[in-house]
Structure formats: C-alpha cells, structure tokens
Amino acid sequence: MYICVCNAISERHVQDAIAQGAKDLGDLQAQLGIATCCGQCAETATDYLPGGRYAAEVAPAASVQPRRAVEVTLLTSTQVARVA
C-alpha cells in the first residue's frame, strides 16, 4: 500500500526506514523523501513512528532482511542474436 502517492513510497519503505533507525518525520523525509510534496501523507507516516497507532506493525531492525546484491549481465544485440 502506498502511503505517499506523490513520491511512490510504500508502507514497507516506511516500516523499513523506522526499523533501521528513523525516529521522527524529519528522518523519514530525509531518508525517503516522504511528505515533501503535498504533505497529505505526513500524518499517516507519523502513525508508524514509536507511539503511533501503527507502530506495532514495524518489525525490529534485527528481523529486517538485508537486501541482496544481484548480478546482472547486459548483452549487446549481437550477443543476444547468438544466444537466440
């Protein structure tokens, strides 16, 4: 679910930022850019912070899965033609 439509920021993005240390709306704005356009999402984003009504839905930092690096090989059109 998107929380910030202006910046395409999802609930998951907000939860991850808080689990990794964001403490207030300013931290979320700095890390994600949330509530930096129309501002309609500011109250909802704040609800995920400690003490907010959705705070219980934020997993502790230790349970957040680290992102994995993915290796991608780009092929030229000639290489693609050889493979096909």
Ligand code: FES
């Ligand atoms: S909905 Fe987040 S800034 Fe507009």
